[in-house]
Amino acid sequence: xxxxxxxxxxxxxxxxxxxxxxxxxxxxxxxxxxxxxxxxxxxxxxxxxxxxxxxxxxxxxxxxxxxxxxxxxxxxxxxxxxxxxxxxxxxxxxxxxxxxxxxxxxxxxxxxxxxxxxxxxxxxxxxxxxxxxxxxxxxxxxxxxxxxxxxxxxxxxxxxxxxxxxxxxxxxxxxxxxxxxxxxxxxxxxxxxxxxxxxxxxxxxxxxxxxxxxxxxxxxxxxxxxxxxxxxxxxxxxxxxxxxxxxxxxxxxxxxxxxxxxxxxxxxxxxxxxxxxxxxxxxxxxxxxxxxxxxxxxxxxxxxxxxxxxxxxxxxxx
Numbered sequence: 001x002x003x004x005x006x007x008x009x010x011x012x013x014x015x016x017x018x019x020x021x022x023x024x025x026x027x028x029x030x031x032x033x034x035x036x037x038x039x040x041x042x043x044x045x046x047x048x049x050x051x052x053x054x055x056x057x058x059x060x061x062x063x064x065x066x067x068x069x070x071x072x073x074x075x076x077x078x079x080x081x082x083x084x085x086x087x088x089x090x091x092x093x094x095x096x097x098x099x100x101x102x103x104x105x106x107x108x109x110x111x112x113x114x115x116x117x118x119x120x121x122x123x124x125x126x127x128x129x130x131x132x133x134x135x136x137x138x139x140x141x142x143x144x145x146x147x148x149x150x151x152x153x154x155x156x157x158x159x160x161x162x163x164x165x166x167x168x169x170x171x172x173x174x175x176x177x178x179x180x181x182x183x184x185x186x187x188x189x190x191x192x193x194x195x196x197x198x199x200x201x202x203x204x205x206x207x208x209x210x211x212x213x214x215x216x217x218x219x220x221x222x223x224x225x226x227x228x229x230x231x232x233x234x235x236x237x238x239x240x241x242x243x244x245x246x247x248x249x250x251x252x253x254x255x256x257x258x259x260x261x262x263x264x265x266x267x268x269x270x271x272x273x274x275x276x277x278x279x280x281x282x283x284x285x286x287x288x289x290x291x292x293x294x295x296x297x298x299x300x301x302x303x304x305x306x307x308x309x310x311x312x313x314x315x316x317x318x
Contacts, residue, residue, distance in 0.1 A: 010094040027066035034062035120165040155296035172238040182209030189221040246275030250282035257286040269301035
């Protein structure tokens with residue numbers, strides 16, 4: 001089925017009256033895209049995850065959308081909607097536009113943008129629904145991220161994967177803290193880790209991670225556990241990887257230091273630039289010496305060693 005998307009561009013004062021018109025005209029629902037509202041939510045709930053700028057952009061117009069099925073009476077309904085909106089006292093500059101959209105399976109539409117991607121020298125992340133012919137030496141990770149973060153395409157995940165490729169050695173004991181989709185835990189297993197503990201506080205993430213572990217036949221190495229990150233850390237880790245947010249990484253730095261063996265490595269990502277100094281301070285206070293610092297756009301990743309010995313490498317952009 002095809003639908004007519006009716007979009008009214010207006011400032012904040014016009015959102016409610018336009019929404020009421022759409023509902024009264026029987027559109028069945030309203031979609032509101034308000035940059036100011038999105039920014040307010042981002043600033044309030046884990047701004048690190050949203051990479052909210054220090055100086056937010058100026059407010060733009062909101063978009064109020066409704067959808068009409070393209071059936072015999074659609075043109076008459078559209079004219080009634082336009083007439084009702086024209087009678088509203090909307091802010092200057094408000095306008096109405098329409099376009100035809102095809103019905104899609106919205107739950108799966110995103111999949112066409114997720115393709116196999118090579119990260120580092122050997123790791124290849126492949127969506128479970130795509131075919132890929134591996135080259136000699138490729139370590140393929142088959143993923144279906146579902147509702148959990150971690151498809152391999154985000155800068156924070158890619159930096160972790162590259163660092164894992166550098167630091168994981170055969171037989172290592174690895175902790176993946178905040179595992180999300182399980183991609184980093186599976187990568188560690190592919191790279192030869194002997195034991196991987198994948199931990200997340202979110203039950204949905206744990207379910208997705210466990211499914212991806214099974215999909216990659218990594219169950220003999222990777223164990224997925226749900227619970228508090230710090231409480232589940234045990235001693236004797238060779239490597240800990242965490243792609244979360246700066247506040248969480250800074251908070252569990254002492255626990256990570258206690259869980260690492262002497263010479264063990266903490267790989268930390270998900271750190272927005274504005275919070276990087278806070279994480280540096282927390283790592284130093286936990287006697288974790290930063291050996292590598294990588295940057296990609298707004299994001300920073302660190303590799304830190306429990307004991308001195310790694311020399312500081314100049315930040316690498318890209």
